Amino acid sequence: MTAKDFFEVHRAHLLGIAYRMLGEMAAAEDVVQDACLKWSSTDQAGIRDARAWLSTVTIRLALDALRSARARREVYVGPWLPEPILPDDARAFAADAPAARAELASDLSLALLFILERLSPEERAAFILHDAFDCDYATIAAMLEKSEPACRKLVSRARERVREERPKQQASKDQHRDLLQRFAEATATQDEQALARLFSPDVVFYSDGGGRMPAALNPIFGADKVMRLLMALVRKFVEDGGNPDWSLAEINGRAGLVLRNHGRFDSTLDIETDGTRITSFYLVRNPEKLARVERAFTPLSSRGSSASA
Numbered sequence: 001m002t003a004k005d006f007f008e009v010h011r012a013h014l015l016g017i018a019y020r021m022l023g024e025m026a027a028a029e030d031v032v033q034d035a036c037l038k039w040s041s042t043d044q045a046g047i048r049d050a051r052a053w054l055s056t057v058t059i060r061l062a063l064d065a066l067r068s069a070r071a072r073r074e075v076y077v078g079p080w081l082p083e084p085i086l087p088d089d090a091r092a093f094a095a096d097a098p099a100a101r102a103e104l105a106s107d108l109s110l111a112l113l114f115i116l117e118r119l120s121p122e123e124r125a126a127f128i129l130h131d132a133f134d135c136d137y138a139t140i141a142a143m144l145e146k147s148e149p150a151c152r153k154l155v156s157r158a159r160e161r162v163r164e165e166r167p168k169q170q171a172s173k174d175q176h177r178d179l180l181q182r183f184a185e186a187t188a189t190q191d192e193q194a195l196a197r198l199f200s201p202d203v204v205f206y207s208d209g210g211g212r213m214p215a216a217l218n219p220i221f222g223a224d225k226v227m228r229l230l231m232a233l234v235r236k237f238v239e240d241g242g243n244p245d246w247s248l249a250e251i252n253g254r255a256g257l258v259l260r261n262h263g264r265f266d267s268t269l270d271i272e273t274d275g276t277r278i279t280s281f282y283l284v285r286n287p288e289k290l291a292r293v294e295r296a297f298t299p300l301s302s303r304g305s306s307a308s309a
Contacts, residue, residue: 016093023082077211090253127158184246210286
């Protein structure tokens with residue numbers, strides 16, 4: 001087996017690390033390619049654990065890339081949301097993670113990745129390595145070149161931040177899907193009363209147009225304001241002669257919605273919910289972040305709202 005072939009065996013694992021760190025597939029792929037180049041130029045005979053070596057190189061490269069990305073994201077037009085990923089990507093990432101951490105390892109939702117954006121790069125790395133990949137503190141300390149106690153603190157702070165910002169009650173897959181379906185139906189019929197029943201009073205709406213597509217420049221807080229925004233968007237689509245069509249699809253490893261208008265791919269929507277009501281929306285409209293998903297889901301355009309994840 002050549003060095004390149006051996007590297008390919010670990011590619012999904014490394015992409016899973018890099019994507020969770022960066023929230024962008026192109027950036028994650030660049031990091032993994034750089035790791036491949038380092039592997040190819042290294043004397044592998046002296047490496048006892050190739051997977052650990054490659055993981056360490058990837059996490060360090062991702063840390064450098066994330067620090068650079070932070071500066072660009074600070075001047076981003078409107079809220080910056082992670083890039084939605086393809087079903088095959090999400091399944092590959094999840095399959096690679098230990099079953100003991102399946103509840104986190106399989107959770108590649110935009111909601112969780114958005115929360116991770118608020119952590120420091122080191123907190124994010126330690127949290128991902130420990131809670132998504134089941135690394136022990138000695139391994140994390142070696143990867144991050146920190147002491148074990150320092151890594152324990154990083155993970156503890158990160159976990160507390162995630163716990164604070166996620167709903168206390170987590171929805172089942174069926175509850176999550178049901179709320180998405182009811183939301184799609186209510187917006188299609190412009191049924192404000194039905195929509196109101198779906199929203200938590202303190203629901204928040206994030207939309208990412210990247211300055212290239214219309215989107216709210218700031219998060220929208222509260223059920224009334226979110227309702228007005230959604231109704232305004234739907235009416236604008238209709239007034240412009242469009243036919244907004246929500247379809248269920250697999251987004252980041254779980255059920256989400258794809259929006260088409262005028263028969264064209266427009267955006268993806270992920271939600272966070274407590275199982276009864278929607279607590280947050282994550283609408284991605286920036287075309288640069290949708291190219292991969294658009295290519296994957298374009299063949300579904302004729303299926304309408306009956307499409308399933």
